[in-house]
Amino acid sequence: MSATQPTTATGTTAYPLVHAVNVTKAFHGNEVLKGIDMDVAKGEVVCLLGPSGSGKTTFLRCINQLESIDGGRIWVDGDLMGYAEKNGHLHHLSDKQVAAQRREIGMVFQRWNLFPHMTALENIMEAPVQVAGQSKAKAKERALALLDQVGLKDKPSAYPAQLSGGQQQRVAIARALAMDPKLMLFDEPTSALDPELVGEVLKVMRQLAQDGMTMIVVTHEMSFAREVADRVVFMDGGVVVEQGAPKDVINNPQHERTKSFLRRMR
Numbered sequence: 001m002s003a004t005q006p007t008t009a010t011g012t013t014a015y016p017l018v019h020a021v022n023v024t025k026a027f028h029g030n031e032v033l034k035g036i037d038m039d040v041a042k043g044e045v046v047c048l049l050g051p052s053g054s055g056k057t058t059f060l061r062c063i064n065q066l067e068s069i070d071g072g073r074i075w076v077d078g079d080l081m082g083y084a085e086k087n088g089h090l091h092h093l094s095d096k097q098v099a100a101q102r103r104e105i106g107m108v109f110q111r112w113n114l115f116p117h118m119t120a121l122e123n124i125m126e127a128p129v130q131v132a133g134q135s136k137a138k139a140k141e142r143a144l145a146l147l148d149q150v151g152l153k154d155k156p157s158a159y160p161a162q163l164s165g166g167q168q169q170r171v172a173i174a175r176a177l178a179m180d181p182k183l184m185l186f187d188e189p190t191s192a193l194d195p196e197l198v199g200e201v202l203k204v205m206r207q208l209a210q211d212g213m214t215m216i217v218v219t220h221e222m223s224f225a226r227e228v229a230d231r232v233v234f235m236d237g238g239v240v241v242e243q244g245a246p247k248d249v250i251n252n253p254q255h256e257r258t259k260s261f262l263r264r265m266r
C-alpha cells in the first residue's frame with residue numbers, strides 16, 4: 001500500500017484529517033481491532049459508541065501511537081502515522097519522529113492525569129516550554145487564556161488535589177490545547193466523574209466543537225453524542241457495525257447489536 005493518499009485531478013490533496021484504513025490490532029493473539037476503516041473530516045466531531053471491550057479505546061490509542069498497529073494505515077492530516085516512505089519502501093519512524101507526530105494530537109483520558117506537584121498553570125505550561133521550546137512568558141499568557149476558556153480563570157495557582165474532578169478534567173483539556181493540536185481525542189472524559197461534575201466538562205467540549213476543533217470522543221453520554229456529534233460510529237467486537245448522523249443511529253438503529261446496546265443505555 002502506498003504511503004501517500006490520493007490526490008484529486010487538480011493535484012490538490014482531498015484527504016480527510018483522519019484517514020484510517022483496515023486497522024488491525026491484537027493483544028496476545030486476541031484481535032481487538034478487526035479492520036477498522038474510518039475517515040474524520042476537518043472540523044468534524046465523531047462520537048465512538050459501543051459496549052465495553054469493543055475496541056474504542058484501543059482505536060483512539062492507535063491514532064496517536066500509544067499503541068502500534070499490526071495492520072492497516074492511519075494518516076493524520078496527510079501524514080502517515082509511524083512510517084515514512086523512502087525509495088518506495090515504508091520505514092518505521094524514529095521515536096523522536098513519532099513524538100513529533102504525537103505532539104499534533106491532544107488526548108484527554110478517563111482519569112485526569114495532571115502532574116500532582118504542579119499548579120494548574122504549570123501543568124498547562126509544561127509541554128509548550130519543555131517540548132515546544134516556548135518562552136515562559138508566552139506560554140504563561142496562553143495558559144492563562146486557556147484557563148479562562150475552560151472556566152477556571154481564578155485557579156492558576158491551584159494544585160490538582162485542590163481541584164474537583166471536573167476542574168481537573170478541564171485543566172487536562174486546557175493542557176492538551178496548549179500544544180495547538182490538529183485533533184483532539186477524548187477517552188470517556190466524564191466517566192470517572194461524579195454525576196454533578198459531568199456537565200461542566202461536556203460544556204467545555206461542546207464549546208470546543210463549536211469553535212471548529214476536530215474531535216473523536218469515546219463516550220457513553222448519549223445526550224452529548226446526540227447534540228454535539230456530527231456523526232456517531234457504533235463499534236462492537238472490533239468492527240464498525242454502523243455509523244451515521246446521531247439522530248439516525250441513536251433514534252433509528254439498523255443493526256440488532258446497536259439496538260441492544262442502546263436499549264441497555266436507556
Ligand code: ADP
Pocket residue numbers: 027028032050051052053054055056057058059
Ligand atoms: P473499549 O474502549 O471499547 O472498552 P478497549 O479498546 O479498552 O475497549 O479494549 C478492547 C479489548 O482489548 C478488551 O478485551 C481489552 O481487555 C483488550 N485490551 C486493551 N488493552 C490491552 C492491553 N494493553 N493488553 C491486553 N489486552 C488489552
